[in-house]
Amino acid sequence: MIYYMYRVKRLLRNKTLFFWTILFPLGLATLFKFAFSSITEKTWGFDTIPVAVTTESGVAAEAMFVEFLEGMENDGAAFFSVTETDKDNAEKLLSEKEVTAVIVLGEETEVLIYENGLNATVVKTVVDNYLQSRDIFMEAAMTGRLAEVTESFADETETLAVREFEGASKDPMIQYFQALVAMASLYGAMYGLLNTGEMNQNQTVVAARRLAAPMKKLPTVLADVAAACTIQYLQFLLILAYYLLVLKVDFGRVNGWLFVAGALYSLFGVLIGYFFGCVLQKEKGIADSVMTGCIMFSCFLGGLMVGNMRMILETSAPIVNRINPATLIAESMHALCVIGDMGWFARCMISIVLWCILLIIVSVVALGYHQRKIGREGKKA
């Protein structure tokens, strides 16, 4: 316990780490908030989403779909403002940003969007739900179960789409703040890296001094990890509180799962530091630089500098979004707080857990390798 307590004290009193892991994310968030506030005020309103629907064929199904869209409400306000038009005009409206999306009805229904964002996601989700429901109805009609299915579906399709987005973030710049939380979480690596400086006797004189004491290695390492995670988690809470209470960032649904996820993000960040510290053990300076570079690159891919980077990667190299640490953190928050897709959230969490396991294995192997090397080649403590 004394080990853990003093480690916490030491990490808390480290001014350099305090700046990078607390002040920097808070400062950056404040800057983001001021920079984005005018954009948000000008461009964002969740009142009604303008969409264009192509109704060229004139069949009854198209009219039903338009009616369905026009019938959707949120707190008494229409969810969609529907413009029925032909495809050319619809595309023109889209290019002029008069509408958020164009729904091209037909055998293969398409949704065309100009840029990604919450509104576009809403449109796509509603259309997906509608199409799924339509398929069910068609199948029911063919099997003579139409009345039964109609009854059970009576109000569900409409409420499904609306319910799904209740409590969701209305801030179009939310992805930047998600990426910031990801960056702050990954900066926990700095604590991990600092801890690894005291694992082998060749690294620092205090490491040699500690190893001369009658302490088992595993409990001391676990105490170090726990201390780093504790501080990182407290920082996660502090940053989140600052975003929500001071900057009034609309994070969407903030529920218990976010706090569970925060603990995993903290562990993830700390373990990344252990990974770099154990693999690049000989040169702390190099480990520091390489780690910081990797984290910033990960954050770049996660959308910290370019808001729609995740969408770009999703179309060009989706595997990056599946494995990039910053993306996994940001997307898990997006899935949980904005979309409310627990399946997506769970997939992100599982990926992070797998990352953690991989980092532990590589760190342990690297640590063992370096210890054997010290034994062979030697380096005075």
Added chain:
Amino acid sequence: MNTVVKIENLVKRYKELVAVDHMNLSIEQGEIFGLLGPNGSGKSTIINCLLSLTNYDKGEITVFGEKMRADNYSVKGRIGVVLQNVAVFDELTVYENIDYFCGLYVKDKAKRKELVQEAIAFVGLEEFVKFYPKKLSGGLLRRLNIACGIAHKPELIIFDEPTVAVDPQSRNKILEGIQELNRQGATIIYTSHYMEEVEQICSRIAIIDKGQLVATGTKEELKSMIQTGETIRVEVPEMTSEVLFGLEKLSHVLSVEYNDGLATIKCSGGRHNVLHVLEFLNNTETSFGRVFAEQPTLNDVFLEITGKELRDEVQ
């Protein structure tokens, strides 16, 4: 006497370099045992092997009658370590540092508090308990380093060059402190390349060079191992070759060197050597100035055995 540390046939290689070459040492309870040798002679490697901080290729180390291993925590708990470089945390105060290192050995909080206070008093850091290490002078830092190593009252304390880069006043305090710890019952292993310190405080000394044990014994025993019993230096403005030759022929004189008006005469352990030399100079009407006579030092021992000065290696 009980043997506290026994090192048998210890060999440690770093690739092609043999850092410790078939070393045999035995350290008895209550001793201040000095490991004397130039930098790079293998002293710290021996200490690292002794503390199981590094593996070794051959041999056996026994501490308190038990084979020393990295996981022999009961033995480790009876050892205190004061390393050459100050091993404290910058983010913790003086009190917290001592409490932390004491806490690695003593779990009971009340007992630890008592021990920490005693250690603070022992090294005289009462006024600095709330200071951070960066605010301490070099001498105070060394005292803190010592307090961290001895707070848990170990039976065996290893001091690895604790006075490097320390001012003379602090050095004397450190040496007095080590002697006091020894009086209180601790067995001390003291490594240094400062022969004066080793000579001043150690009851037995091992001289090490290139990983090999050159000689071991009390300082008197070591000095008796060499031919030189006394070195006489006489200021002689002018000396003829006949006088020089005559001096060499005197009984008990081993060698005579004459440089820049100073004659250095090495004698064996005979009595009245100074008298005989001065008598000869007087008889040969050779004028002379000041006369110095020195007993052999450990440097003379090192020089005569290894053929090089111990001081040459000091950085």
